[in-house]
Every structure is written in C-alpha cells, then in structure tokens.
Amino acid sequence: MSRIHHDGPLVIGGGLAGLSVALEAGPRPVLVVTPAPLLQASSSAWAQGGMAAALSFSDTPGLHAADTRDAGAGLVEPEAVRLLTEDGRATVEWLAALGAPFDRDADGDFAVSLEAAHSRARVARVGGDGAGRAILSALVTSVRAAPHVTVWEDARLRGLIQDASGRVRGALIERTGGRQVEVLAPAVVLATGGAGGLFARTTTPAALLGEGLALAWKAGAEIVDPEFVQFHPTAMDVGLDPMPLATEALRGEGARLIDRHGDYLLGPEADADLKPRDIVARAVHLAVVEGRGAFLDARIAIGEHFPTEFPAVFAACMRAGIDPRVSPIPVAPAAHYHMGGIAAGPDGHTTLAGLYAVGECASTGVHGANRLASNSLLEAASFGRRTGRAAATETVHDGPVIVPPALADMPTEALARLRVVMSDDVGVVRDETGLTRALAAMADLETETPDALPLLTARLIAASAMARHESRGGHYRSDYPDTLPEPVHTRLVKPVEVPMAAE
Incomplete structure (x- = not known):
C-alpha cells in the first residue's frame, strides 16, 4: 500500500x-x-x-x-x-x-x-x-x-x-x-x-454497477430517489448483452412501433410514439409479454437513407442480420438511465x-x-x-484519516443472478410480489457475497421501489397504478457508525 x-x-x-x-x-x-x-x-x-x-x-x-x-x-x-x-x-x-x-x-x-x-x-x-x-x-x-x-x-x-x-x-x-x-x-x-449493468436487459456498459453510489451511501452521503430507473423502449432485441440501442430520434423522424401483425402499439396518430419514455416502454413491454412482439418500423420514414442518416443503428442492425430498410427492428425495453x-x-x-x-x-x-x-x-x-x-476551490486538510478495507468484486455467477432478478422483478412493471421476491433473492446473495457494492445499490433501488406506493414517471407499480397528489422524494441516509481509529 x-x-x-x-x-x-x-x-x-x-x-x-x-x-x-x-x-x-x-x-x-x-x-x-x-x-x-x-x-x-x-x-x-x-x-x-x-x-x-x-x-x-x-x-x-x-x-x-x-x-x-x-x-x-x-x-x-x-x-x-x-x-x-x-x-x-x-x-x-x-x-x-x-x-x-x-x-x-x-x-x-x-x-x-x-x-x-x-x-x-x-x-x-x-x-x-x-x-x-x-x-x-x-x-x-x-x-x-x-x-x-x-x-x-x-x-x-x-x-x-x-x-x-x-x-x-x-x-x-x-x-x-x-x-x-x-x-x-x-x-x-x-x-x-x-447502474444499468445491474439489469440483465440494459443498453449501458455492463461494468456500470452503481458502485460509486454504494460507496457514497456507505460513507454517509444522502441518496435520493434510487427507485427511479428509466427503461428505454427501443433496445434492439437481438440476443446481445448489452442490447444495442435504436435511438429515439428514429421515432422523431417518423418511425413507428408495431406488433408482429403490423398493428400500432400506441395508436395510429402521427405523434403517438413520441409520448414520454415510461408510457412507450410499458406499451412495448406489454406487447412483448403478451407474445405479440414489438418492432420499430423505419422502412417508410427512413428507408434507403438509413446508412447515412443513422449509421450507428444501421451498422448494429446489419451485424444482427437485420436490414432496417426492408425489415422492422425487433425491440424490447431495457434499463437505460438512473x-x-x-x-x-x-x-x-x-x-x-x-x-x-x-x-x-x-x-x-x-x-x-x-x-x-x-x-x-x-x-x-x-x-x-x-x-x-x-x-478547484477546495483546500487541503491535514490530520489523521480513516482508510476503509478494499471490497472484492461480486463473483460473476452471483452478479448474473442479481441481474436477472433486477430485470424480472424490479423492471418496467413492478408489484409487491415481485419486489418481495427480489429482496428475498438479494438477502440470499448477501449471505454469499457480503458487502458487495452492486448488491447494495440493487437493494436501495428495490427497497425504495417497494416503499413507493404509487406510480410516477419511470417507476410503475401495477398494484398502485395511480399517482399520489403530492410528489415526495425518497431520501436515504445510512445510520452513523462509530469510526475506526484514524491513522
């Protein structure tokens, strides 16, 4: 050291x-x-x-x-x-x-x-x-x-x-x-x-596991609203982890969300697919779980201009064996932003x-x-x-400091189990049954991997989702579908512990 x-x-x-x-x-x-x-x-x-x-x-x-x-x-x-x-x-x-x-x-x-x-x-x-x-x-x-x-x-x-x-x-x-x-x-x-890497279905780098948030919490910093996770409605559902993103700008240019029968997921109106992301994500989620499938159809809106107007999405589609100029893109919601x-x-x-x-x-x-x-x-x-x-205005402070022990990484197999739990039970649609199941699974993982930082952040998200008895923004509870009249933040501060001897 x-x-x-x-x-x-x-x-x-x-x-x-x-x-x-x-x-x-x-x-x-x-x-x-x-x-x-x-x-x-x-x-x-x-x-x-x-x-x-x-x-x-x-x-x-x-x-x-x-x-x-x-x-x-x-x-x-x-x-x-x-x-x-x-x-x-x-x-x-x-x-x-x-x-x-x-x-x-x-x-x-x-x-x-x-x-x-x-x-x-x-x-x-x-x-x-x-x-x-x-x-x-x-x-x-x-x-x-x-x-x-x-x-x-x-x-x-x-x-x-x-x-x-x-x-x-x-x-x-x-x-x-x-x-x-x-x-x-x-x-x-x-x-x-x-913290998108905490979810099995994510558009973010898998290494982003909310570890900075967890360490701030352990140090005593206040954490606000951890239950609010945004799920992007149009992640490309092509079997990759992370899931490639089909940018919202495609819908801004007129691409439409349809099911496998060609029916509009959010209605035929020209701006129906430009509703807030939580609404669109739930519509896509419902189509997927009902077996109708969800697809982003850019054949008319973008068509032959795809390679020049949206080269990154076009390249990702072609790598997955999909030509978006002639075929709709299969999509599903995925964790995107905390x-x-x-x-x-x-x-x-x-x-x-x-x-x-x-x-x-x-x-x-x-x-x-x-x-x-x-x-x-x-x-x-x-x-x-x-x-x-x-x-840059902070000045140097002298005196003894307390150095914490370094925490080990969460084992690969345990992290994989956590990611599935988060996507299945702390995902686009939440309820008490699923959140209870998630917290129980996290308690089991805690016995195997105590003090794992990804697990701590996941528990803060799930416990706060359990405590919020309403649906608001990116947090949707099917058992509490209404939004309460008064918006209230979740504010969490770790109880103060007696510090170790400074050195």
Missing part, C-alpha cells in the same frame, strides 16, 4: 461529466482515474440521440425547462432546471469550440431534431446518431493536451477515505495487478456513471464535505421521476463544468 498527496480534485470517472470537471478545474492539478481507457466503458460514448438545448429561433430556455418539468412528474427542482436550460446554448458552443462536430444546417447554425416529450426540435446531433462518441472524443483530445490533467486508465475506486468528522479526504484506488494506492486530495468528485443517485447540487456539492458527485451517479433534481430525452449529456457537461470550478 502506498499513499500520495494530490493538491487538486481527484475525479473518479472518465465520461463526459468527469472530463468536463477535469478541464474546467484548471489550472488546479486534476487526477482522473478510470478503469478502462478513455472512450471505453462509458455511457457517454454510447449516447446516440444528442444534446438537448434551446438552439433555434422558435425555442427558449423557458420552453425547455417546462418540458423538463413535465417529464419529471413533479420531482424536478426548478432552480436546477433553470440553471441547466439557460446554460444549454453556452454548453453546446463550448463543446463545439473543443472540436465536437455537431451537425449544422445550410446557414451554419446547429441542426436540431425532435425527440419524445419535447415541444420543439432541440436535440443537437452528430452524424445522425453518433453524438456521444463524437462529443466525448473532443473532450478526450482536450484532456490529453491539458497540462493540468493526469489520467490513470487502469484504476478502480475501492473506497472513500474520510476523517473522524466524516469529511471525505481521498480515495482508495486499485491499479493494475491489484496494487492499491491511497490518494489524499482536497476534493473527490464521483463521476462513476449509472434518475436517482447521490444527492448533489448543480455545482456537485453532496451532503458530505469534500465529496462531489456529477453525471448519472448524481441526483441534481433536473430529471425528477423521468428524464427528458437528451438532457443527460447536457447535464453532464454543464454541471460538470460547474463542479470543476467548485471542486
């Missing part, structure tokens, strides 16, 4: 949020740690749709904010939404200045597309469906050229280092070969991504001194119970920049 003292923010995660933090924290030295090379195993790089922002003459930040509030089903924080939407254009322009090649119209302005639950076309795209990778690539190039940023691309977070007051003072990092390093830093920024997370403000501050959270692992109040499509990339970059500036 070795210990280093770093005089600047320690950023855990190399996605859009983490790299935005790193760039904006300069000239303060920044250490970024990520378990895989940049651009790999990051949800940001997999995002197809684009970045939502009020960019056209017919749009305003106020309209964007109103759509965000409506999608969030009563649980968004108005001030956080205002900050996010008012920063939309500036964030897109910042990324463009770094080299993100957003699509442009004939006049040179940002080209925008319509996605579900948006009242205006406001999604800035890259190459049709390549926004995430293109945007993140521009940030990676900037980070590698930034003299104030150091990146470890073989490093995993194993624990948060605190002092006797509870302040986070650093992190326990494991590098190649199991070598453990204690990194003490004035600020630790968690940008560890979501609205809940570590309670954090727009500048990343959590309830623990010295600890920041940003991106999908954070709950900043901008998504509420149901994320508006393409708001996540905007939040990651906009609030990532804010968080970088805030974390």
Whole structure:
C-alpha cells in the first residue's frame, strides 16, 4: 500500500461529466482515474440521440425547462432546471469550440431534431446518431493536451477515505495487478456513471454497477430517489448483452412501433410514439409479454437513407442480420438511465464535505421521476463544468484519516443472478410480489457475497421501489397504478457508525 498527496480534485470517472470537471478545474492539478481507457466503458460514448438545448429561433430556455418539468412528474427542482436550460446554448458552443462536430444546417447554425416529450426540435446531433462518441472524443483530445490533467486508465475506486468528522479526504484506488494506492486530495468528485449493468436487459456498459453510489451511501452521503430507473423502449432485441440501442430520434423522424401483425402499439396518430419514455416502454413491454412482439418500423420514414442518416443503428442492425430498410427492428425495453443517485447540487456539492458527485451517479433534481430525452449529456457537461470550478476551490486538510478495507468484486455467477432478478422483478412493471421476491433473492446473495457494492445499490433501488406506493414517471407499480397528489422524494441516509481509529 502506498499513499500520495494530490493538491487538486481527484475525479473518479472518465465520461463526459468527469472530463468536463477535469478541464474546467484548471489550472488546479486534476487526477482522473478510470478503469478502462478513455472512450471505453462509458455511457457517454454510447449516447446516440444528442444534446438537448434551446438552439433555434422558435425555442427558449423557458420552453425547455417546462418540458423538463413535465417529464419529471413533479420531482424536478426548478432552480436546477433553470440553471441547466439557460446554460444549454453556452454548453453546446463550448463543446463545439473543443472540436465536437455537431451537425449544422445550410446557414451554419446547429441542426436540431425532435425527440419524445419535447415541444420543439432541440436535440443537437452528430452524424445522425453518433453524438456521444463524437462529443466525448473532443473532450478526450482536450484532456490529453491539458497540462493540468493526469489520467490513470487502469484504476478502480475501492473506497472513500474520510476523517473522524466524516469529511471525505481521498480515495482508495486499485491499479493494475491489484496494487492499491491511497490518494489524499482536497476534493473527490464521483463521476462513476449509472447502474444499468445491474439489469440483465440494459443498453449501458455492463461494468456500470452503481458502485460509486454504494460507496457514497456507505460513507454517509444522502441518496435520493434510487427507485427511479428509466427503461428505454427501443433496445434492439437481438440476443446481445448489452442490447444495442435504436435511438429515439428514429421515432422523431417518423418511425413507428408495431406488433408482429403490423398493428400500432400506441395508436395510429402521427405523434403517438413520441409520448414520454415510461408510457412507450410499458406499451412495448406489454406487447412483448403478451407474445405479440414489438418492432420499430423505419422502412417508410427512413428507408434507403438509413446508412447515412443513422449509421450507428444501421451498422448494429446489419451485424444482427437485420436490414432496417426492408425489415422492422425487433425491440424490447431495457434499463437505460438512473434518475436517482447521490444527492448533489448543480455545482456537485453532496451532503458530505469534500465529496462531489456529477453525471448519472448524481441526483441534481433536473430529471425528477423521468428524464427528458437528451438532457443527460447536457447535464453532464454543464454541471460538470460547474463542479470543476467548485471542486478547484477546495483546500487541503491535514490530520489523521480513516482508510476503509478494499471490497472484492461480486463473483460473476452471483452478479448474473442479481441481474436477472433486477430485470424480472424490479423492471418496467413492478408489484409487491415481485419486489418481495427480489429482496428475498438479494438477502440470499448477501449471505454469499457480503458487502458487495452492486448488491447494495440493487437493494436501495428495490427497497425504495417497494416503499413507493404509487406510480410516477419511470417507476410503475401495477398494484398502485395511480399517482399520489403530492410528489415526495425518497431520501436515504445510512445510520452513523462509530469510526475506526484514524491513522
């Protein structure tokens, strides 16, 4: 075991949020740690749709904010939404200045597309469906050229280092070969991504298991609304794990959801398939479980233009033996985004001194119970920049620290069982019977793999889903289908434990 003292923010995660933090924290030295090379195993790089922002003459930040509030089903924080939407254009322009090649119209302005639950076309795209990778690539190039940023691309977070007051003072990092390093830093920024890998049916990298959230919980940080998981309605059902995503922009261009008989899943109206994602996901789920099947039909809306307008989806279809120009794409709902997370403000501050959270692992109040499509990339970059500036102001603290024991990975077979339980019983449609079964299965797994971080996050999600006796946003209880009149957040804080002796 070795210990280093770093005089600047320690950023855990190399996605859009983490790299935005790193760039904006300069000239303060920044250490970024990520378990895989940049651009790999990051949800940001997999995002197809684009970045939502009020960019056209017919749009305003106020309209964007109103759509965000409506999608969030009563649980968004108005001030956080205002900050996010008012920063939309500036964030897109910042990324463009770094080299993100957003699509442009004939006049040179940002080209925008319509996605579900948006009242205006406001999604800035890259190459049709390549926004995430293109945007993140521009940030990676900037980070590698930034003299104030150091990146470890073989490093995993194993624990948060605190002092006797509870302040986070650093992190326990494991590098190649199991070598453990204690990194003490004035600020630790968690940008560890979501928890989609906890589900057997997911569109996200399988390595995203909510471990940052679990460690924040263990350290005493507040967790908000972990039960709210968004299931994307059009994951390609072609036997792959993770499931390739068929971007919502396809439906924005007129593609329709049908069953195997050719009947519309949500009705014949032209905009029927552009309802909020939770409604569409349940319709697709019902068609699948009833044996009617669910398919995304883009033969007329996209047709021969598929290879040029949506090259990533087209390539994924062709690899699966489907030509979307002549055949509908089989789809099913899959875990896609975690609205809940570590309670954090727009500048990343959590309830623990010295600890920041940003991106999908954070709950900043901008998504509420149901994320508006393409708001996540905007939040990651906009609030990532804010968080970088805030974390850079933290000063070094001296004195003894408490180093936790490093926790082992969850065994592969146990994790596979957990993922099936989560998709089957904590998925698109929930009820008391299924949630009881899930929690019992997790209790059994706990005896086999005590203190496993993925299991802890899964239990927070399932227990909170059990406790919410209503349906709201992405959380649907078939035994409690109504929405309660008063929206209430789930707020969880781990009971305080007597700390080990500081060293």
